[in-house]
Amino acid sequence: MMSTLPSFIKEVLTGSAIFLSVIGLFLSIWIVVPVPTAFLLPLGVGAPEVCHWLLLLNFTAFGVSFFGIRSHWLQYVALGISGVGIVLSMLPFLQLSATQQQMQLAMEKELGKDYLTSIEQHFGRSHRFSLVDAFQGIPTSKIRYTPNIEFASPDSIPLRLDIYRPLQVGQYPGIVVIHGGGWQSGSPTTNADFSRYIAARGYTVFAITYRYAPTYKFPAQIDDVRSALAFIQQHAAEYETDINRIALLGRSAGAHLAMLAAYQQDAPPIRAVISYYGPSNLVKGYYEPPTPDPLNVRSVLEAFIGGTPDQLPEQYTKASPIHYANRSVPPTLLIHGGRDHISRIIFTRLLFQALQTAGNQAILLEIPWAEHAFDYIFNGPSNQLALYHTESFLAWALFENKNVNNGV
Incomplete structure (x- = not known):
């Protein structure tokens, strides 16, 4: 023919x-x-x-x-x-199959083989990966959305947060979401699909921001996160939030800030912290950058801290979550891509080991094919796996686990 x-x-x-x-x-x-x-x-x-x-x-x-x-x-x-x-x-x-099994075993090892039994009503995904969702998108439900609420204005810089809540009025566990962007950019609207999705599951989600480097250097960013937490505590009743059931979740630089805020001795009661590919050891991150290094990690760290580890060793130590891993800290879920060329997975493995050695509850979920920021593709295979276990971890920490360690 x-x-x-x-x-x-x-x-x-x-x-x-x-x-x-x-x-x-x-x-x-x-x-x-x-x-x-x-x-x-x-x-x-x-x-x-x-x-x-x-x-x-x-x-x-x-x-x-x-x-x-x-x-x-x-x-x-x-x-x-x-x-x-x-x-x-x-x-x-x-x-995919082997990764699913490894993730499930990691969750069961830390939370118990039957941890899913009593929490299934608190999360929406009945499957870890759906090819239909990969093509069509992950279904979402209607929620209430309140944007641009000013929570602080350090140096006359207005800092705002967005709030996502279920449609029905009530009192809900709170999740504070901190965006990434190399401590230099980003917005509370970043990863809004996740905030909307998780709010529909029965949470009040606060998506916050902070001052950016290099104009504002560490510890300005962690001070801003703490200001947001104080604001949320003060307005918990107004925003239908149970202040005794709060979790922090961050991505990349935001995950670093989430861990840092949750691991402080004077932190407010935090029931859990979730890190998506967050830097945890800034000293090693500086001296052992990824290969290749598409973002020039050293320049990003210098802009954030204000110099090199040789020039500011104390600041680099204070800004490294692994420095606080020997304390009693909230349960931590670490999710990281095996091919991350921004924040190397080897340092997250070291943090995981340090947390467990100190007797803290910690779970590490590795996605072997995933790069940094994999969850920006909300319906991709990596985020579907991460979302399922994030949901179950949050349900365990905020709904069912009455004896969870608040890290205080």
Whole structure:
């Protein structure tokens, strides 16, 4: 049938097949190849999280090449390219089952084999990963949203938070969400899908911000987090929050601030803290940066602290959550991508070991294919796994675990 088509249509099919094959491979290759520059970082973050779409693209390219090209050598080249793309885009799926099992075992080891029995009514996902949700998106429910509430104004800089609440008026556990951005950028609206989703599960979510480096250096950011916590305590009744059931959750720089705030001896009662790929040892992070290093971690740390560890050793120590791991601290859930080239997973493993050695409750969940900021793709496979266990951990800490250690 191909031979009966006009020559220009044959050329279009051949060009389309080669184009699709090359594009599919180019996008898929970032599932395994670390990105060398900040410009390419979105590809490194996103490729594993849209692997289902990439798999569809690569199969489409394979089919078009198989049926649409009659030049043997071009067909073999296009089929080979799309075949490699298919293999690469399948890699996260090939690791999915084992990763699910390892995560579940880590949760059960720390919380008990039957921890899910009494908390299932408090979280919404009945499955750890859904291919339907990956393609269609994770369903969300309506909530109440109150933005731009000023909680402090240090140096006349207005700091605001957004509040997400269930539709029904009541009293709910509170979750304070702290955004990332290298301590230099970000907004309370960052990762709003998560805030909306988790509020619909029966929580009051406070998404807060803080002053940014390099204009404001550490400890300005942790002071701002503490100001937000004080504000939430003062207005707990107004915002339908049970002040005795508060958890902190942060991402990247926000996770660092969440741990730092929860681990202080004079911290308000905190029932749990959740770190998504947060830096925990700034000294080691400075001297042992990732390879490649697309964001230049040392320059980010220098802007945050105000110098190098040699110049400001005490500040780097004070700003490192691992420095406080030997204290009695709240239960901690650590979630980290195995391919993180911003905040290396090796330092999160060291924090996990230090917390457990000190007798604290800590759980480390590793996602082997995931890069830094994997959860920006809300319905991706990495975030689906993380979301399921985040929900169950929050339900355990804020609804069921009456004897949880507040770290005070």
